[in-house]
Amino acid sequence: MPQGHPGTMALATLALTAIDCPEPRRLAEFYAAVLGGEVKDDQTDDGHWIDLYLPGGQRLAFQKVPDLRPPEWPRADRNSQQLHLDLDVEDIDAAQERVLALGARPLDVDDDGGKRGFRVYADPAGHPFCLCRA
Template structure:
């Protein structure tokens, strides 16, 4: 018997409204908020990601773990890796670890505008 029911993933960031808009552009869905320090993205499929203001937020360093661990990362399946990469870069993502082995890997790593790592994974 489960102890709990999954509710959401919350990401600390300096600008929750902007980061919610970034992920809404990546995933679709609707952004809602009750105050300036907390925004929710209700993504298709019933998933919820929250973004909370964290003054002094320091993003993790990829792939180093000596200063900050990666804290968490999100994985997203995409049907066309190159097209998805072009779109997330246009939205403000930063490439962290692109597949430099000629398509050998099934994922590429980026940072969102607040510095959180996320992966685009072949569907």
């Protein structure tokens, strides 16, 4: 049975996080290059759903939405981010170089000389994610 906070029992366990995007395979391969893992396509839905099985057992899924309007960073009024990933890294400069080479684009990378501890990027589909100093 899943466990929650001490003294409570969890109702469920997290199965996966699904991310809408126009090109599921491309975005799954981007995150596989960033996080590791294995991209799997069950071949039954013409590429509309792709899974990324991460080391450690977590799973990200990528769902095709052809007319996706990506979130705007930082916006709180309309079309704001609904979800973003925080990714811990040992060397933020090396990680930045790598994600940019993979197709990410910088949104807010002024981390005040390291004082802030994170930098914000958009993945190839436009979803924000942060590289955070581990």
